[in-house]
Amino acid sequence: MKTIKLGTSSLEVPVIAVGCMRINSLDSKQAEQFVQTSLELGANFFDHADIYGGGKCEEIFADAIHMNDDIREKIILQSKCGIRKGMFDFSKEHILESVDNILKRLKTDYLDILLLHRPDALVEPEEVAEAFDLLESTGKVRHFGVSNQNPMQIQLLKKYVKQPIVANQLQLSITNANMISNGINVNMENESAVNRDGSILDFCRLHDITVQPWSPFQYGFFEGVFLDNDKFPVLNEKINEIAAKYEVSNTTIAIAWLLRHPARMQPVTGTMNIERLQDCIKAGDIYLTRQEWYEIYRAAGNVLP
Template identity: 65%
Template sequence: MKKLQLGNSGLQASEIALGCMRMNNLSKQEANRVIENALDLGIDMFDHADIYGAGTSEEIFADAINMNPSIREKMVIQTKCGIRQGFFDFSKEHIVSSVEGSLKRLKTDYVDILLLHRPDALMEPEEVAEAFNELKRSGKVRHFGVSNHNPTQIELLKQHVEQDLIINQLQFSMMFTPMVDAGLNVNMEQDPAIVRDGAVLDYSRLNNITIQPWSPFQHGFFEGVFVDNKQFPVLNEKLQEYADKKGVTKSAIAIAWILRHPANMQPIVGTMNPERLQGIAKASEIELTREEWYDLYRTAGNKLP
């Protein structure tokens, strides 16, 4: 598995990360198999959040591997906070208490990265800065970032936060492409030309922020996966064509399509199936040509101007 540097941090991690949102549905033995398989494949980045399984995903993760310092050193662990029942909360009190809860559940003294999960309309960046400073000084969090934030929201945070924001986790897949659509349809009178995210893709590249695509196999907002979906026969025929050509699975092609982008994105894959993860991991071993990338982009229903 290839490695990439996360933002300006100097922190190296696998270019594909394992999302642990669904780990609460597994037994300890099943979770152990998933985690050990990921490590064997060279996937050392694990993505969590305080709300996944109401915290039980973090607990099962730690219990499954009998978390201890020697195993902890093999991993890059990321968690997120800020989503509460019916509202978002970036208060200092909530950020600090959320991290302390995650550390307790993960049975570790620190997380490598903390992300603010979704923008809080009532955010006071001064409070966020106080929370980050306290967590950094205590050694409980080593690096920071955001999730689902636009450039202006990040700039507002940067007015007060001392630490680099090295990550932005954003939805992106072959069938969810607003990050690239607007850039391809400049000065066009059509829907794909609308800039909905403040040009977050270009902003991230200019500021060396690593984008972590979530739901890389989804079409729409949690409407289902497109791989092997009978609603998309033409796309799946094209995916199979490239899968056969490259000697990998269709899911690997979908991830290789993301990895081909020069922004050096780090997709978060959430499968809890070890065999499927083995197939996906092979995306790190192949590279699509420019022509192949655009062919897949068009076949997924995206039009070029």
């Protein structure tokens, strides 16, 4: 599989990250088969979070992959922390405790990447810096990033945190593309011109922060997938037309649309279906033309000024 550099780090990662949020929907045999097939396909980057399945997803993954020192060096593990029941928590104490629990569940001594999950309104970046320093110095975390953060939140963090922010995990799909649309519709009096994220896409490109799109097939906030959905007839007609041209599935084209963007993103899949994962991975070999990219963009109802 094709790889990219993760942020400013020297870490080479696959262009597709395997999201493990739903691995608890599989039985032990299915989970083992899914993980082993992922590795065979070159998809060795696995994305977790401490809240997925209440931590159960990390445990299932560790068992499925038969975690040991040899296996550990062949995979890239990313997890997230900071979401608690009824609140967000970026305190030093919580970050350190979360990482220890994540490592225990994953049966490993270190994470390749730790992301801070949803922004904590009560964040004290000095505490985050202290936590990151301890995690780095003890070898528990090698790289750091964020999720769902805007430019000023990252800038505030970087004022105190010395480690590079290598990734920002953000919701982005063909139908949830405001971070792209507001850059196209600058100074226009329409809904697409509304800048809801502080130009986070351009900010990440300027600062070499890898954008990791989550829910790349969803519309709304987990309302459902747009592929093969009667609510999006024009979009699906266009995607299917282009899929036929390249002799791939509509899943492949939906991911290829994200990969075509010059930001060099790393989409995070969420499927536990091996065939669908294979289709996602094939997107790395598809390079849409500029015309095809814009045709898909407009077919989703996105407007050009």
